[in-house]
Amino acid sequence: EVITYWPILADLPSLLQNAHRVNDWLVEVANMYGSTKLLRGPFFAPMDYLLTCDPRNFDHIFKTNFSNYPKGQGYNKVFDILGDGVFNSDFDRWHGQRSLDRTAFMSNKSMISTLCKKMVEEELVPLLSSFVKISSAVDLEDIFLRYTFDLIFVAIFGRSPKCLSKDFPVHEFARAMDDALEAIFYRHVTHSLWWKLCRYLRVGKEKRHQNAWKTIDRLMAQYISLKKEDLLKEGHQQTDLLSSYIQFQKEKNKYSSDGDKFLRDSVLGHLSAGRDTTGAALSWFFYMILRHPIVEAKILEELNDIYTKSSNFENEQIPKRPWVFNPGDLKGLVYFHAALCEALRLHPAVPINRKEALREDVLPDGTKVKPGTTIILSVYAMARLECIWGKDCLEYKPERWIDENGKFRQEHMDKLFAFGSGPRICIGKDIGLTMVKTAVAAIVFNFHIELVKGHNVYPKPSLVLNMKDGMMVQVKPRFA
Ligand code: HEM
Secondary structure (H helix, E strand, O other): OOOOOEOOOEOHHHHHHOHHHHHHHHHHHHHHHOOEEEEOOOOOOOOOEEEEOOHHHHHHHHHHOHHHOOOHHHHHHHOHHHOOOHHHOOHHHHHHHHHHHHHHHHHOHHHHHHHHHHHHHHHHHHHHHHHHHHOOOEEHHHHHHHHHHHHHHHHHHOOOOOOOOOOOOOOHHHHHHHHHHHHHHHHHHOOHHHHHHHHHHOOHHHHHHHHHHHHHHHHHHHHHHHHHHHHHOOOOOOOOHHHHHHHHHHHOHHHHHHOHHHHHHHHHHHHHHHHHHHHHHHHHHHHHHHHOHHHHHHHHHHHHHHHHHHOOOOOOOOOOOOOOOOHHHHOOOHHHHHHHHHHHHHOOOOOEEEEEOOOOEEOOOOOEEOOOOEEEEEHHHHHOOHHHHOOOOOOOOHHHHEOOOOOEOHHHHHHOOEOEOHHHOOOOHHHHHHHHHHHHHHHHHHEEEEEOOOOOOOEOOOOOOOEOOOOEEEEEEOOO
């Protein structure tokens, strides 16, 4: 049985038993009970979850009846560390924060793209080159998380934490975020009475969550005050996200009463999204490429094309190596984009999404929803349903995204919920895609990477689809 019903505890033991492999378990639940299933919690303290992986329900919840499905109080409590930022807000507060974020992202868009190329060229590629020389194995997922952290950190604060240095420093902030995320995951799979008791007693993962919170607050206060000092220096032009939020605060009295808390809450979610989700997307995309040499060869072919156009062959100059592509030049590559979308389909960085019903409703598949119901939307399980992606749904096949004329099948994007959908769709989607593509193109083009034999790659039980034991690889040069 995929779910065993227990007296008093109902379905909770099955959830606990499968917590370590929750995403694959949700696939089994969908195959056994259909694409929508109510998971019942103990009768004395309800924690019912309505699980769904039906794209019609996703559309309804994300778009058509958006106003009935906020993140809700349950989400707010579980993600309390995020404060009042965009991730953790609903209704008017969300609306206000989202439009500020949009303005901040728009005005810093080209800065982030430039930064991306610079980081790959000056930090990521040289670091990987150093592994060619010593020919020892390295954890590529760890390097990717360092790259995404450094990049988003500079985009937000205008200074680098230098995690891509050769001595692999452990950054206090990154570690605190890992601890907090882990505790938040366990809040989802245990009963709220339990984790609240652990919080009260300050034990286990809840104790680490509290310590992580303190560390994050302390470091945030430092970064914010440093930025304010920078801004006071005359003639000091700042181009980073935090400076944009400080500017908003000056212009709109509305946010000034909150002091630095407004600034902290505004940027904290971006740091986590920029580092963890983008790092996960990058790692799984690369893993798929490594497991499918034919895909790698086709991507190389596309890259070679633009390389020949951009480098200076006509003047018979020796082409520069290592070569890093301009993010803008990668945008038109159909196969490369298809390969990334296909990786995001099978390995969505955010495998589940969570909403709460405000009023009674009926979902498009006929399921009745009571007010207050928590809905878990499994993006991971949806990718593995034959009725949606066909008999070959479990295979990694970039070709499914390309039509007979060689054009990208835009209509498939309606079934790819890796970035959410509707008014709350990921605000950093373009930035995330640019970060991933710039790194992957440079690595595939300049290096020949091999998975270490015998090292298995598994997803970690977490809200972000990171890898359990990393991705150990050997780095060799692509060209002698
Ligand atoms: C490939 C990388 C990324 C993936 C797969 C991803 C995925 C997602 C998903 C699934 C959501 C939830 C949508 C919902 O609640 O319905 C989301 C929201 C969000 N993401 Fe991303 N994200 C990525 C990169 C980024 C980056 C780089 C940033 C910013 C630096 C970012 C900022 C945000 C923000 C601010 C939201 C909240 C939007 C809202 O609630 O209105 N994301 N993202």
